[in-house]
Structures are given as structure tokens and as C-alpha cells.
Amino acid sequence: MVDPALNNRVMSGNRNGNSGSTVITNIGELMTQDLEHRVLKDAAMVIEGERISWIGAAKDAPAADEMIDAEGRAVLPGWVDSHSHLVFAGDRTAEFEARMAGESYSAGGIAVTTGATRSVSDDELTRLVRDRVAEAVSQGTTYLESKTGYGLDVENEARSARIAAAEVDEVTYLGAHLVPKGSDPEEYTDLVCGPMLDAVLPYVRWADVFCERGAFTEDQSRRVLTAARDAGLGLRVHGNQLGEGPGVALAVEFAAASVDHVNYLSDPDIRDLAGTWAGWDPATGSGPRGTVATCLPACDLSTRQPLAPGRELIDAGVQIAMAANCNPGTSYTSSMAFCVTTAVLQMHLSVHEAVRAATYGGALALGRESGNDVDGERAVGSLAVGHRADLHLLKAPSATHLAYRPGIPLTHSVWRAGVRAV
Ligand SMILES: N=CN[C@@H](CCC(=O)O)C(=O)O
Ligand SMILES: [Zn+2]
Known part of the structure; x- marks a missing residue:
């Protein structure tokens, strides 16, 4: 369900409108699409306000105000x-x-x-x-x-x-x-x-x-x-x-x-x-x-x-x-x-x-x-520290499922500029 208010062009803060931090952990595959083309397994990332503030191994993830368990799902840039x-x-x-x-x-x-x-x-x-x-x-x-x-x-x-x-x-x-x-x-x-x-x-x-x-x-x-x-x-x-x-x-x-x-x-x-x-x-x-x-x-x-x-x-x-x-x-x-x-x-x-x-x-x-x-404005289209927190969680353990399961709606959740949109 999409909140129409989230369609505004400029957004900041998280779903509650504050600028607290959120750690998304237990990510099965994190396809960053960054300059190094990194694809991380068992990863985590932290969102603060509209930006990504940390990316790394789930075991090293810092504490945050809110914790979301991705339950092994894949995460890619929106x-x-x-x-x-x-x-x-x-x-x-x-x-x-x-x-x-x-x-x-x-x-x-x-x-x-x-x-x-x-x-x-x-x-x-x-x-x-x-x-x-x-x-x-x-x-x-x-x-x-x-x-x-x-x-x-x-x-x-x-x-x-x-x-x-x-x-x-x-x-x-x-x-x-x-x-x-x-x-x-x-x-x-x-x-x-x-x-x-x-x-x-x-x-x-x-x-x-x-x-x-x-x-x-x-x-x-x-x-x-x-x-x-x-x-x-x-x-x-x-x-x-x-x-x-x-x-x-x-x-x-x-x-x-x-x-x-x-x-x-x-x-x-x-x-x-x-x-x-x-x-x-x-x-x-x-x-x-x-x-x-x-x-x-x-x-x-x-x-x-x-x-x-x-x-x-x-x-x-x-x-x-x-x-x-x-x-x-x-x-x-x-x-x-x-x-x-x-x-x-x-x-x-x-x-x-x-x-x-x-x-x-x-x-x-x-x-x-x-x-x-x-x-x-922050960079979009890739996941790295400082970039806009635009994330797409899949109902699948890897991005490969996008091609392997054609036609199946695989979107689980979406963050747009750090705001949970779906
Ligand atoms: N090809 C030109 N413009 C659009 C189609 C426009 C239309 O047919 O309404 C396009 O990108 O495909
Ligand atoms: Zn066109």
C-alpha cells in the first residue's frame, strides 16, 4: 500500500517523520550497483534520515534506533x-x-x-x-x-x-x-x-x-x-x-x-x-x-x-x-x-x-x-554511504529471481529517500 503523501518530490525523515536511524539486517544479497560492483552476502545497511550511513557485513552492523530483519531477502537500489x-x-x-x-x-x-x-x-x-x-x-x-x-x-x-x-x-x-x-x-x-x-x-x-x-x-x-x-x-x-x-x-x-x-x-x-x-x-x-x-x-x-x-x-x-x-x-x-x-x-x-x-x-x-x-542532491541508482536511501527489498533471496521467476511480483518493500514507501 503506497502512501500518496510519499509521492512528493522532496522528502526527508523516516516513516514517522523523524530523522532516527534504521538498520536493515540479515540481507541475503545486497546488490549495491556501486562503482566497485559489489554484491554482498549476509549484509546489513543503516539509513539515517534520507541517506545511507553504513553498509557492511551483518555481523558488524552498528546499533540503530530501529531494526528491520530482511529475513534473507535481496536488497537492490530502487x-x-x-x-x-x-x-x-x-x-x-x-x-x-x-x-x-x-x-x-x-x-x-x-x-x-x-x-x-x-x-x-x-x-x-x-x-x-x-x-x-x-x-x-x-x-x-x-x-x-x-x-x-x-x-x-x-x-x-x-x-x-x-x-x-x-x-x-x-x-x-x-x-x-x-x-x-x-x-x-x-x-x-x-x-x-x-x-x-x-x-x-x-x-x-x-x-x-x-x-x-x-x-x-x-x-x-x-x-x-x-x-x-x-x-x-x-x-x-x-x-x-x-x-x-x-x-x-x-x-x-x-x-x-x-x-x-x-x-x-x-x-x-x-x-x-x-x-x-x-x-x-x-x-x-x-x-x-x-x-x-x-x-x-x-x-x-x-x-x-x-x-x-x-x-x-x-x-x-x-x-x-x-x-x-x-x-x-x-x-x-x-x-x-x-x-x-x-x-x-x-x-x-x-x-x-x-x-x-x-x-x-x-x-x-x-x-x-x-x-x-x-x-x-544525493546520488541515486546505487547503494553506498552518502547516497540517497532508495532501496528495493525483494520477496526473493537474490536478484536472479527477477529473471528466474518472470511475471511474479517480487517487490517486498521500498524506501524512497529514507522513507518507507511500500
Ligand atoms: N516514440 C515516441 N514517443 C513515445 C510514444 C508516444 C505515443 O505513441 O504516444 C515513445 O517513447 O515510445
Ligand atoms: Zn518516449
Whole structure:
């Protein structure tokens, strides 16, 4: 059961609202996803306020105000879901049914959701987003990004950004999701780069563009990325989802934090992405961060696209993230566990690699990883002293059960910024 009050963006203290300490002991497997990739057996950890203050062997655990016996269960970092589109109303069941009957996905369906989203009140849209965040948290997600992109005019994009900013951890401006019917593509791109960008700026940290046939061309995408960069936003790109195209190359050119989907990659795309990580040291997390390739396996299955080549990307030296891409068109799920299961069973990642992509990788895509405590906020996506206490206890002795027991809801309990959320 999720306490809706726990969905607030900034939280501190424990369930009782004080800043006492809690030791979680008798942890069967503690998968830290820290820089050393430590996986501890018979472990314990201590939470103080919103942070982790101690990690080690259960036998050495210090005393604390409260003691929780994990009874041999596994503990991992809460999921960091770095790609979602939560600000929407309505659903697209009919489109999904048609797709399962053989239709292919096209960007045009975004217009259906835009109409439904514009038609609901602020209160209703807020409730819908809040419910989706609660659903994600109940499955172990503790840090969540959402895009705008179903407003597609100045007023509705600003409204989406404002609502998202109150409900999720990171907001990405996606006015460049679809050219609305009846609009001239160049004039609409001007709007995205001008008045719409100005209107969303107070609420967003990132900007994105859907660079794909049926959405935005390479030139239009370049204009959007340039305007967003000049406005001080971090960048990401929806790229190479429906076919090979310029998305990855643009993301690399603009040093974007991530390029997402990445289903159709040429050899040069993979080589260029790997090149962005050449100066970064994975052992210390220092050096210039490259462009994360974000894989969205639930979306790939729901749109019947080939799964993103996560194995090849990792082998080439690219840092990857895994995200649920919750949205009504291509991936109506917030289940990160489903993505991890698919990554292991179908994309040939090890359990450790899949969990890493869904925790540390997401944090890397959002610039919130270890050693990068920007704006005074604590690192997320890995468990180490000083990091935000975002924990996911499984109803299982090891993370391997996520793949070994597909479809079984394995979330036992969740802490978000030191607060028991589930
Ligand atoms: N591909 C672009 N945007 C979303 C889907 C949007 C929609 O069809 O509603 C995605 O990430 O899959
Ligand atoms: Zn998306």
C-alpha cells in the first residue's frame, strides 16, 4: 500500500517523520550497483534520515534506533526510470489491438492522446500522474523522469511541465513530439524553439526531440536541440526507433545525456556512441560522461520492433540505461522488473547488467549517479554511504529471481529517500 503523501518530490525523515536511524539486517544479497560492483552476502545497511550511513557485513552492523530483519531477502537500489511520458489522459486500446492484428506503429497516435489530455482539468491530470507515480513506486521505482509531449501548444505544454514538476523527480520538455495536425512543420518548430520553450523553462531540466520519420526531421531536430541547449537545458533524443536515421548521430553531436529507443543502429552509430565514453573512467565515475543509450524493451515488444541491441552496446563500451517508457501508445507499463526480465531472457544481459542498467544506468542518463551529487542532491541508482536511501527489498533471496521467476511480483518493500514507501 503506497502512501500518496510519499509521492512528493522532496522528502526527508523516516516513516514517522523523524530523522532516527534504521538498520536493515540479515540481507541475503545486497546488490549495491556501486562503482566497485559489489554484491554482498549476509549484509546489513543503516539509513539515517534520507541517506545511507553504513553498509557492511551483518555481523558488524552498528546499533540503530530501529531494526528491520530482511529475513534473507535481496536488497537492490530502487529502480531509476529515466524515460516515461506520464502526463496524459485516455488510453489507446484500439490502436494496440490493431497493432496486435498486424498494423505497424506510427507517430500519428500521439495526436489522439493530445486531444484527450487537453480535454481534462488540471486536477484530473494531476490525479492521473500521481496514480501512475504510485503504481511505479509500488513496484520498486524510486526515481522517476517524465516528459511532456501531449500538450503540443504553449498553454498545454506549460501545464504538463508544471504538473509533472510537482509529481516526479525530473522533467523533460518534449514539445517536439509531433507536429499537430494543421500546423506547418517549420512554424511549429519555431514555436517549440521560442514561446513554448520559454513557457516550460521554469519547470524542466531537460529537452528531448522525437527525431523520426512522421515526427521531426534532422534539421528540425537540430533546431530544437540548439534552442534547448542555448536555454541551458540538458538534452536527450528519441532516436532510431522505427528505422536507422540521424537520431544517434545528432545525440552524439550535441553531447546529449541520452539517446533513447536505439532499435536500429548502424555500426558507425555504435562506434560513435562508444566514442563518447572514451574519456570516462567507469572505475571512478570520473571524466566526461558520454551519451547513454537507453533501451526500452517493453516498448519494443508492444510495437513489435526488434529489441534494442543492449548486448552489443555494452560489449562496445557504451553505458546503457533501461527504462519502462510508460505511455499510452507504445508501452503502457511502469514495470521496470518486466524490462529487467526481458533484458536477461531476450537481450542476453546478465542479471547484474540488467539491474545496473535499470538503476545506475538510469541515474547516469539523468546526471544523478554516484560522485555527481549535483545541486546538493544525493546520488541515486546505487547503494553506498552518502547516497540517497532508495532501496528495493525483494520477496526473493537474490536478484536472479527477477529473471528466474518472470511475471511474479517480487517487490517486498521500498524506501524512497529514507522513507518507507511500500
Ligand atoms: N516514440 C515516441 N514517443 C513515445 C510514444 C508516444 C505515443 O505513441 O504516444 C515513445 O517513447 O515510445
Ligand atoms: Zn518516449
